[in-house]
Structure formats: structure tokens, C-alpha cells
């Protein structure tokens with residue numbers, strides 16, 4: 001019973017954190033899907049931590065530059081300047097995140113579980 005109460009309290013705190021925009025969002029993979037999504041959360045007022053092994057993408061974001069066609073550098077620069085979008089190659093921020101959104105490549109060739117080696121390979125690095 002105490003276990004259930006703890007879970008309910010956690011769910012309520014999490015809900016409140018999303019309502020107040022204090023929840024921390026992590027986005028794994030800052031490509032064509034991940035960057036616009038990370039930007040949308042940052043523009044909505046959340047603190048967003050992007051994780052991508054591609055250092056060039058992390059550095060571009062830190063400079064406030066977009067590398068995705070329909071995302072302007074001005075939008076990226078604004079949320080980076082306001083401290084609401086961060087990008088890094090190390091996945092350690094995932095431990096502090098309230099939500100983790102995975103936007104990594106999922107090749108459709110055999111076997112169908114290829115997403116997992118991609119994730120685990122990076123976490124060991």
C-alpha cells in the first residue's frame with residue numbers, strides 16, 4: 001500500500017512539473033525529428049537536454065545554429081541563449097530527466113530490434 005502511495009505521489013509531482021514547465025526533458029537523437037521536437041519543448045518553456053553522439057550537431061546547437069532545413073537558426077539561438085536547450089554527446093543527463101524521448105535511427109532491415117544495439121552501444125561509450 002505504501003508503495004502505491006509513493007507511486008501516486010510521484011505521478012502527481014510529475015504531472016505538476018509538466019504543468020509548471022519545470023519538468024526536464026531529454027531528447028536522444030537531434031536529427032530531423034529530434035531537433036524540431038527539442039525546440040518545440042524549449043519554446044514551450046521546458047528545459048531540454050539533447051543527447052547526440054554527433055559532436056558537430058552538438059556544437060552547432062551550442063553556437064545557436066540549425067542544420068535542419070525547416071528550423072531557423074534564430075529559433076535555436078533564442079532558446080540556447082535563454083538556457084532552455086542544451087546539447088551534448090554524453091547520455092548522463094538521462095538520469096536527471098523527467099521524460100526521455102528517443103529519436104534515434106531505426107533501420108527497418110532485419111533484425112527488427114536494431115534500435116537497442118544503437119542505444120546500448122552509445123551508453124557504453
Ligand SMILES: NC(=O)c1ccc[n+]([C@@H]2O[C@H](COP(=O)([O-])OP(=O)(O)OC[C@H]3O[C@@H](n4cnc5c(N)ncnc54)[C@H](O)[C@@H]3O)[C@@H](O)[C@H]2O)c1
Nearest residue numbers: 028029030031032033051052054103104105106118119122
Ligand atoms: N525524418 C522523418 O520524416 C521521420 C518520419 C517518421 C519517423 N521517423 C523516425 O524517427 C527517427 C529519427 O529519424 P530522423 O529523421 O530524425 O533521423 P536522423 O538521422 O536525422 O537523426 C537521428 C539522430 O540520432 C543520432 N543518434 C544515433 N545514435 C544515437 C544514440 N545512441 N543516442 C543519441 N543519438 C543518437 C544521430 O547522430 C542523428 O543525429 C527514426 O527512427 C525514423 O525512422 C523519421
